[in-house]
Amino acid sequence: MLQKLFKLRENNTTLSQEAIGGITTFMTMAYIIFVQPAVLSAAGMDFGAVMIATCVSSALATFLMAFLANYPIALAPAMGHNFFFVYTICLAMGVPWQTALGANFISGAAFVILSVFGLREMLVNAIPDSLKQAIAVGIGLFIALIGFQWAGIVVYNPGTVVGLGSLHSPPVLLAIFGIVVITILYTLRVKGAIVLGIVITALVGIPFGIVKYHGVISAPPSPLPTLLKLDIGGALTLSLLPTIFILFFLDLFDTVGTLIGVSEQAGFVKEGKLPRARSALLSDAIGTVFGTITGTSTVTSYIESSTGVASGARTGLANIFTGILFLVALLFYPLVKMIGGGVAIEGGFLYPVTAPALIIVGTLMMSGVTKIKWHDFSEAIPAFLTIVIMPYAFSITEGIAVGFIFYVLLKLVTGKIKEVHLILIIFAILFVLRYIFLMR
DSSP states (O other), rough: OOOHHHHHTTTTTTTHHHHHHHHHHHHTTHHHHHHHHHHHHHGTOOOOHHHHHHHHHHHHHHHHIIIIOOOOOOOOTTHHHHHIIIIIIIIISSOOHHHHHHHHHHHHHHHHHHHEEEEEHHHHHHHHHHHHHHHHHHHHHHHHHHHHHHEEEEETTTTTTTEETTTTTTHHHHHHHHHHHHHHHTTOOOTTHHHHHHHHHHHHHHHSSOOOOOOOOOOOOOOTTTTTTTHHHHHHHHHGGGHHHHHHHHHHHHHHHHHHHHHHHHTOOOOBBTTTHHHHHHHHHHHHHHHHHHHHHHEEOOHHHHHEEEEEEEEHHHHHHHHHHHHTTTOOOOHHHHHOOEEEEEEEOOOTTHHHHHHHHHHOOOOGGGGSSSOOOHHHHHHHHHHHHHHHHHHHHHHHHHHHHHHHHHHHHTTOOOGGGHHHHHHHHHHHHIIIOOOO
16 A cells, blocks of 8 residues: 555655654754744744644645655744744734734635646746756755754854854764764665664763753643634735735745755656646645644745655655654653753754754755856856855745846846746746845
8 A cells, every 4th residue: 555655666765764764854853843832932822832733734734745746845834934923023013923824824825726726836847957956955055054053063153153163062062973973874874874863862962961851741732722813804904915925935935945955855856847846835835724724834845854865765655754753742742852852052042963964964965066057157156146145144035036036137148048937037026026125
């Protein structure tokens, strides 16, 4: 039955390989179970209910990706989007969280409609190969930067923006240990090197008091404080139309960027196109709609899925394991927190157990840089800007935006505009308008 559903032989994979990949993906994205409630509670939302919404919506969307698209790409509430939801919409604009959820629902519903009609799929296929490769490489640098930050190896420095963290800090030392362990295991081609490295790192951290043991089982909190509390009617106002558009815009390009990045790494892209892209994008859109109903912000494809791909995941079967673990997390909250939770430090949190995996995966996503036509400046410059803007601006969306704009511009001035898909031209213009009118 598994063979028929997920086509394991055709994808040169096995049940054990998919299990390792799915577990690895979960281990590297489990932090969202704890971060999402902490962020959304700043807007007055119930911490426990948001945790329930996060786990359930992540599981549903991840299962949908498995059965509709058969890709090992897990989904969960998006980092970055949650901060926009809370600090811009709710706190800065003074919009109640119920209305903000309503705006997010409208954005997600629009995505469902566009996914059914294939517009998002057309966008994925309209992106030229050089930008597809650049997006994958840029995301690799982006998640590596996040990994270094979570490890405490790279920190904010007032004089130089970023600098080296304290290498004497116990959490930082644990993260460095994790990097070394995973690097050695991966170099020796040990199966499941990343997830094994995460487990070893967590176990080593316990006796030193860095990783806290909180118990095994706890009763899940009630979902009622946020379940079905969205206010769609209140979001249908002229004043919130720009907000709905931005939510739509951010989800579109974060999803496309992540989908392309992981798919390029896994070798899913064939002749410049991603098979079953419409189904993959529909899974993402439905996840956002369901997430707002249960009480959480935009649900989208997670770049951390690349850790599962790096561990061998090649089909949606890996997502089944990831989704089940999201549901299991509701019952085993203390254990999940031990591995995926953060270590409190002055000014924030570090994630020394999961950070090393992100750093190593950043390395694995660099190979696409060799496939870019560096001798053709009309291809090379947009690709380079896409790659560097993502980590420098700390945004996948901004990297894609700049890449699109410069690709169209340079093809225009070199007389090669006919090589550019009309959809790419339209979105390049929309990005320019966004910078002019929406980012003041």
